[in-house]
Structure formats: C-alpha cells, structure tokens
Amino acid sequence: IELIDTSYRLTLNLDGAPPLNSADNQHWRKRNKIKKAWHQLVDSEARKSGKPKEPLAAARVIITRVSRIPPDGDNLHAAAKFVLDGLQHAKVIANDDHLTVGMPDVRWCKGIKLRTLVHVMGCAPEDLDILAWDHFPPADGYDHFSQVEDSYLREPPVDEEWLDIL
Numbered sequence: 517i518e519l520i521d522t523s524y525r526l527t528l529n530l531d532g533a534p535p536l537n538s539a540d541n542q543h544w545r546k547r548n549k550i551k552k553a554w555h556q557l558v559d560s561e562a563r564k565s566g567k568p569k570e571p572l573a574a575a576r577v578i579i580t581r582v583s584r585i586p587p588d589g590d591n592l593h594a595a596a597k598f599v600l601d602g603l604q605h606a607k608v609i610a611n612d613d614h615l616t617v618g619m620p621d622v623r624w625c626k627g628i629k630l631r632t633l634v635h636v637m638g639c640a641p642e643d644l645d646i647l648a649w650d651h652f653p654p655a656d657g658y659d660h661f662s663q664v665e666d667s668y669l670r671e672p673p674v675d676e677e678w679l680d681i682l
Contacts, residue, residue, distance in 0.1 A: 519570035524638030526568075526608060528561045533581050533632045534598035536591035551598060558602025558634075571610040574641040577603070577620040579634055582627035596622045599634055608636055618644035 534554060542550075579596045581587065587595070600612040600620060610616050625633075 519568055519638075520573050520640060521568060521638040522640055522643075524568050524572060524575075524636070526562065526565055526634075526636040528558065528565060528632075528634040528636075530557055530561060530599075530632040530634065531630075532557075533583060533630050534595040536587050536595050551601060554598040554602045555605040558599060558608075559606035562603070562606045562608050567606060567608055568638070571604075571607045572636070572638050573610050573616065574639050574644055575609050575617055576637045576639050576644070577609070577617050577634070578623065579620060579632065580623040580625050582625045582629065582631045582633065584626065584628065584630075586624050586626070592624055593622050596620060599632060603634070603636065615641070615644075 535550060577600065579599050581592060581595065597612075600609075600617065603609045604612045
C-alpha cells in the first residue's frame, strides 16, 4: 500500500554524511556495513520526526550535505544514494526510483560540522520532475526509441503540451 499525501513533510538533521566515492572502491562487506548504518540512522531519525502511516507513492526529496570542503557533483549525487535507500528502508518513500522521487535535489552547504539535512515533501505523482518519453509521449505517436541507429540523425518532433510542462 502506498500513500499519496501532499501535506506530509519530514525534516531530518543527520549527524555525519555518507562517504563520497570511497564506498565504491571498498569490499562489498564494508560497503554493506555503511549502507546498513545509514538505513538505521535514517530510520531512527524518521521515527522520531514522524514517519507516514504508509510509504509515500510520490515525494520531493532535498538532500543537503553540510561540510567544510565542497565535493564534486558526481560524488555528491552518488553519496545521496545512501540517504535515498535509507528513506525507502524506513518506509518513508515507497521506492527510490525515478517515478517515486523524480530527480532528488542534492545540494551542498558550507559548514563546520559534517552533517546531512534531508527534506521530504509528499506530492502528487504528476508534480514530480519526471522527464521520460513513456510519461510524456510525443504527439505524433512515433516511437523515438525503436530506431536507435538513426535517432541521432534527426531531432524528435516537438510536443507543445510536453513543453508546457517544462
């Protein structure tokens, strides 16, 4: 069972921050230990702050890493995976996929104490920033992905309704 609750709000102030890129190069057992630690941390803080009765079917998520040194963008986004997995494990969100959280907003903020701020806002599925052809099919009905070889040779036709969403 999934819940659509546009009024639900959750703010977590987590001590520490997920590892940036070091987890990718570690043994799977060590990586799994880090993942479980983040699952427990997110779950425990979500319980204190008020988890939804059922996991949210759609939510906007903002994850802010607070640290002294700015990370590079790809590592910042990769580290957010631990938090998103934790939110799913804690049953705050139904899934951490594109259809449930869209493109999570991942930010960095300069600060002395290393921590992670997480904001979860329930929303309607149509309010997510989902830019996929299967949700916004082109008006001409042409399957733009069936002709992979020549798809790069021409621009797909523009769907005015799709552009309004952007």
